[in-house]
Amino acid sequence: MKKYAVIVAGGSGQRMGSEVPKQFLLLKGKPLIQYTVQAFLLAYVDMQIILVLPVQQLANGRDIIKKMNAEERVQIIAGGATRFDSVKNGLQLVTPSSIVFVQDGVRCLVSQTLIRSCYEQAVDKGSAVPVVTATDSIRIDEGADHYPIDRNKIRIVQTPQTFQSNVLLTAFEQEYDTTFTDEATVVEAAGNKVFLIEGEYNNLKITRPIDLFIAEKLLEMNIHRP
Amino acid sequence: MKKYAVIVAGGSGQRMGSEVPKQFLLLKGKPLIQYTVQAFLLAYVDMQIILVLPVQQLANGRDIIKKMNAEERVQIIAGGATRFDSVKNGLQLVTPSSIVFVQDGVRCLVSQTLIRSCYEQAVDKGSAVPVVTATDSIRIDEGADHYPIDRNKIRIVQTPQTFQSNVLLTAFEQEYDTTFTDEATVVEAAGNKVFLIEGEYNNLKITRPIDLFIAEKLLEMNIHRP
Numbered sequence: 001m002k003k004y005a006v007i008v009a010g011g012s013g014q015r016m017g018s019e020v021p022k023q024f025l026l027l028k029g030k031p032l033i034q035y036t037v038q039a040f041l042l043a044y045v046d047m048q049i050i051l052v053l054p055v056q057q058l059a060n061g062r063d064i065i066k067k068m069n070a071e072e073r074v075q076i077i078a079g080g081a082t083r084f085d086s087v088k089n090g091l092q093l094v095t096p097s098s099i100v101f102v103q104d105g106v107r108c109l110v111s112q113t114l115i116r117s118c119y120e121q122a123v124d125k126g127s128a129v130p131v132v133t134a135t136d137s138i139r140i141d142e143g144a145d146h147y148p149i150d151r152n153k154i155r156i157v158q159t160p161q162t163f164q165s166n167v168l169l170t171a172f173e174q175e176y177d178t179t180f181t182d183e184a185t186v187v188e189a190a191g192n193k194v195f196l197i198e199g200e201y202n203n204l205k206i207t208r209p210i211d212l213f214i215a216e217k218l219l220e221m222n223i224h225r226p
Numbered sequence: 227m228k229k230y231a232v233i234v235a236g237g238s239g240q241r242m243g244s245e246v247p248k249q250f251l252l253l254k255g256k257p258l259i260q261y262t263v264q265a266f267l268l269a270y271v272d273m274q275i276i277l278v279l280p281v282q283q284l285a286n287g288r289d290i291i292k293k294m295n296a297e298e299r300v301q302i303i304a305g306g307a308t309r310f311d312s313v314k315n316g317l318q319l320v321t322p323s324s325i326v327f328v329q330d331g332v333r334c335l336v337s338q339t340l341i342r343s344c345y346e347q348a349v350d351k352g353s354a355v356p357v358v359t360a361t362d363s364i365r366i367d368e369g370a371d372h373y374p375i376d377r378n379k380i381r382i383v384q385t386p387q388t389f390q391s392n393v394l395l396t397a398f399e400q401e402y403d404t405t406f407t408d409e410a411t412v413v414e415a416a417g418n419k420v421f422l423i424e425g426e427y428n429n430l431k432i433t434r435p436i437d438l439f440i441a442e443k444l445l446e447m448n449i450h451r452p
Contacts, residue, residue, distance in 0.1 A: 131365060136382045136383055137408045138381065138382060139357060139380075140379050141357075141380075142379065144291050146381065148408075153366050154365075154366065156360070156364060157362055157363035157364065157365055158362070179374070181363050181374065185372070188373075188374075190279050196365075196372060205362065208427065210440060211445060213440070214439070217439045217440075
């Protein structure tokens, strides 16, 4: 089945304390986003990439893709004000009867194994949303009160969130709602059940400066070779 | 007010894939547990440490404390089968009308600032349990069904969990229950309200091999100088 990876990299990187948007920060001399794109290019020969970037970063993105000699397989499109808008823009380029991966641009250590598992489950069940279990004690804070919850029930959600295109395209025709924090919530709001899949603890989202060092160390440890 | 830190280091370190219990793994040439003990020794001159170790590691612990020249301020006691039992053993050495910090032995980057904030709140309100807010999308998985929860309501619980001694000592007279995952849950089960406090993202629990590298990098970045 035809495969698309919508890689969403619209962030401004405020938490990194850096002028460079975090998706362009260098990891062992290469921009973060290059690792993410490369992981999906390598996973399947018929994978097409849709890279969603802030409008001011389109030229920058084109340079990177050109240096990767990946222009034939990567299309670049401008994002919107929210993640929902950015993904929706990316979905314009998706053709029907395909599998669509939606990936955080800054989750640059995603493994080939996880991409393939997500694909297979999405073909089979319609969706695959990778999650890992919490390793700390967790509480729910309702403001006036707070209480413990069994950490074995807590799932930390990752990407690629993977769907059959008909499910995802229909769901993104809805009006935006503030409860849409990821693609799973959009697809559920459209009345679909979403299926989870085991994620990976090393499938790190680069959010704070220390995360760059962690990613570098994981690459050195050869845990991932994107 | 008199201060005790019960440092719980009873773990066997299975997740580290190492023969050495994780609290004794080396971080920049020194055992992890040494950093944790040192942080509490430095925080207050009248802080007394109660170090709870597996029975096979008591001699090892004594060696470390001797090398630190900290024998006068650190008592070592054997732990039990569960964290509850280990803390309970440690509490035998606590005197009344004091403030008690209960600290994960492998949370070796705890800052002076956090220890002091916890102390002040515990004096004022009776307890201080440090928490940080989740940065990922979170779901609750009930087995048959799963659903998203606003991540702003999720609190990841850290240590030192800090209490007035009368509250904590009374709570630990209860029979053990499997819902006792930390000291806050024990104190709540005894009918007390527990007060949260803002924790620190760098107050890392060393659980997996990569965490050692992160801790090393944080020390190099001089974010912490325990």
